[in-house]
Amino acid sequence: MKILLIGAAGKLGAAVHQTLAARGHQIVTVGRTSGDLRHDIADPAGTAALYEAAGPVDAVVSAAGDTPFKPLAQMAPGDYEAAFRGKVLSQVELVRQGLDHVAEGGSFTLISGVLADEPIVAGSAASLANGAVEAYVRAAAIEIAPRRVNAVSPTIFTESVADYGPYFPGMEPVDLARVVQAYVRSVEGAQTGQVYSVR
Numbered sequence: 001m002k003i004l005l006i007g008a009a010g011k012l013g014a015a016v017h018q019t020l021a022a023r024g025h026q027i028v029t030v031g032r033t034s035g036d037l038r039h040d041i042a043d044p045a046g047t048a049a050l051y052e053a054a055g056p057v058d059a060v061v062s063a064a065g066d067t068p069f070k071p072l073a074q075m076a077p078g079d080y081e082a083a084f085r086g087k088v089l090s091q092v093e094l095v096r097q098g099l100d101h102v103a104e105g106g107s108f109t110l111i112s113g114v115l116a117d118e119p120i121v122a123g124s125a126a127s128l129a130n131g132a133v134e135a136y137v138r139a140a141a142i143e144i145a146p147r148r149v150n151a152v153s154p155t156i157f158t159e160s161v162a163d164y165g166p167y168f169p170g171m172e173p174v175d176l177a178r179v180v181q182a183y184v185r186s187v188e189g190a191q192t193g194q195v196y197s198v199r
């Protein structure tokens with residue numbers, strides 16, 4: 001399959017890239033500062049140009065989406081707007097604007113995360129964004145057939161514990177090798193409207 005991979009240079013994206021390429025797929029990488037194509041998904045005005053540049057694809061895979069982390073009392077309206085633009089609208093627009101570019105039976109795989117279900121201190125914007133992504137996936141799935149859409153919802157990666165571990169006390173991390181299997185399942189399987197929880 002020809003797969004458009006957003007966030008390909010990140011921790012998650014690099015692992016997804018390696019696994020999908022090893023399974024024989026052709027990967028077109030996207031990032032703001034690196035990749036075959038440069039695009040900021042938080043600017044949906046550029047998404048049409050991204051799809052034009054990529055040409056027809058069999059799958060769109062997202063491993064990008066930023067949200068601010070701050071104690072709730074310090075959150076400003078702009079922080080929640082940034083979370084919405086960075087992780088929700090960005091991925092929603094990948095689906096909406098990608099419908100005509102993804103093959104019939106092809107798929108979109110979005111990224112959410114454990115904070116949709118298991119809140120942590122300073123994570124309210126991320127919880128809000130992840131929950132919205134998951135609700136959108138369930139809603140979009142009933143309208144975009146024969147195309148498919150799923151989300152991958154991992155807990156903190158083992159590989160990220162050095163960076164974020166103190167924010168996730170007592171929460172068991174998961175190896176990226178397990179997280180990428182949910183991407184394989186979404187891309188190569190037949191399910192739609194699923195949230196693959198990797199915990």
Ligand SMILES: NC(=O)c1ccc[n+]([C@@H]2O[C@H](COP(=O)([O-])OP(=O)(O)OC[C@H]3O[C@@H](n4cnc5c(N)ncnc54)[C@H](OP(=O)(O)O)[C@@H]3O)[C@@H](O)[C@H]2O)c1
Nearest residue numbers: 007009010011012031032033040041064065113156157160
């Ligand atoms: N790390 C964890 O433990 C963990 C756990 C659960 C869920 N997640 C979720 O997984 C996703 C990836 O996390 P990560 O730790 O792999 O992040 P990361 O290492 O910071 O990588 C993010 C990648 O996405 C690209 N990117 C970021 N914003 C973008 C945008 N607006 N448009 C296009 N590309 C963008 C970045 O490259 P450029 O800067 O060049 O654009 C980078 O390659 C995030 O949504 C995160 O919330 C992470």
